[in-house]
Amino acid sequence: MARITLVTDAWHPQVSGVVRTLDTTCRLLQQFGHTVDVIEPSAFFRLPAPFYPEISLAMPRSGRIARRLLRFRPDHLHIATEGPLGLLARCVARRLGWRFTTSYHTRFPEYLHTLAGIPPRLSYSYLRWFHGAAARLLVATPTLAQELQQRGFTPPVSLWSRGVDTTLFHPRPKPALPYPRPIFLYVGRISAEKGLEDFLRLPLRGSKVLVGDGPARQPWQQRYSEAVFLGYRHGRELAELYAAADLFVFPSRTDTFGNVILEALASGLPVAAYPAPGPRDLITDPRCGALHDDLQTAIQLALQRGDPAACTAYAQRYSWPNATRQFLEALVPTRGPAPGEGPAERSRNSS
Template sequence: MKLLIATDAWRPQVNGVVRTLERVSEELGRAGVAVTMLTPADFRTMPMPTYPEIRLALALPGTIAKKAAAMAPDGVHIATEGPIGYAIRRWCLATARPFTTSFHTRFPEYLAARLPVPPKASYAVLRRFHNAGRGCMVATRTLETELAERGFTNLLPWSRGVDAELFRPRPDLRTTDRQRPVFLFVGRVAVEKNIRAFLELDLPGIKRVVGDGPAMSELRTAFPDAEFAGTLTGEALAQAYADADVFVFPSRTDTYGIVLLEALASGLPVAAFPVPGPADVIGDSNVGVLDEDLGKAAVAALAISRDDCRAFALRHSWAACARQFLDNVVTAQDLGRDFVPLAEAAAH
């Protein structure tokens, strides 16, 4: 089976969408699915206004469609609603080719935070985009309910995973002589992440921010006592999680938050607002504290067992995430199973 995944979110971006697509494509490849990624790396690009780390493809829809056609895929999945996503959607509709999509980001809320564009108008555009496909994958039950109420159809569940070998407790790091507790945030340093709400908290110890983005300069100036580590990846990122005491997730707009699973796999309890995303991931488990008083939640999370956090995260694997994704693609696009199912591949 040959599967084309079209995405406008790709390296050098460091975010949950990119990490999810990378890991899922790796897992699918191990199961014998030939995955081809169509990304901005295949074209000339320009930086997105106000968000330069996001590169937008500079290519005519026909040029993008021609490249996709040359790949001769059996199935097509469109991951984002950018220039590449729209071009592939147009190609699929013109050739009566079935496709699936996925809803990763609350762009209407993000756009409204920057420009006077009402979310209702943006959701109407996104609804038209996604409803043209055979299925739209969503990460949580809460998001599925919300989008259904907004008129989105053919919604399919697609959870997330974590690399529990990379992200793991490292007790030796925590024996170093440093000021504690360490409250950590990991993610894009942008207005929609609500990082200011974290940095304004009256907390003991250290507040550390890992990541980069358009709000970095402003937040560095406003909060000189906070530590800003910049973007970290791989082993350095894993060590940053393991060295902290509580993971603080101030976002009110994330649809999931892979960083939550990475933190938990590292033995790090979570403090967050009781909103969709963290509420879906954490729920009423004993691995985090959800409270409208984020400072209260952060302090209370210090008492949570790091072993419990690790055990909770181990329930989520990238292999299971990829199986669910492929089941959605195959079923929605009526492709048939002329390949080795992931469950069988994993058993060999």
């Protein structure tokens, strides 16, 4: 069994697909018998993130990161995010001569351009430099892998998919809700980079129901008074909302995967989205939804041809244990064995 350090700037109490992915992966790694040390923001002094004050960024000294790494002596080091913690862990690992892997979860260039007008070429320059030191770069979909390679990212790329908890997210009888049908559901952050105004502006018959929170919720709730903003929902309450809706709308052009798409499909809910990376890799069966550059057209097509049984069957292909095994296969030793021999291979070789 291996000792694995995971470094992330995104962690609880944030609510996001990245946090859900990392938290679930760490729990399953421990269930598989590995020892995991998570270096995350709560142990350090934090400041609100520029342009996103509800998210805190840790501001540690590199010495604290170095001591933590040297004390734990991981067999494998994975740096999940490109923020302050990830940057310091990268610097320490380089100084120690340790190999490490990184992952690309968030389209920060597009986010920063939307939120602050920062040219994407500047952000991509930093990201190419950051990930360029990694022994391997983990991404969620083949489309994203191809895109990053075309943008000049140089490390070898491995796929690290996502999963869905089908014991929680599954079809249920549709209850009577106090909203006119059809019910168009969105789940995620309420923020400009998610493309939500494209959805909110549409003249749709029925009800737009949004689950989540974020910096744009208050102004949009006032501007789009016909929409229903429910705030955060979790667990069974969230699962029941998925199952009660008639269509899931995913207007983001910037997400790298879209865990909520899998949750919707597992609940028997077809999806309407733009043909962006993430949706393009997930909505491959027309019975599971529709992709179109015109969001209203995607919604109309998904309503017409969506098949709840096909949605559920498709989502069942994705499991968190399988995604975690992909993660294990992609890790590299910090030192010692040849690059590419991850803990899964080592376990087989020693048995």
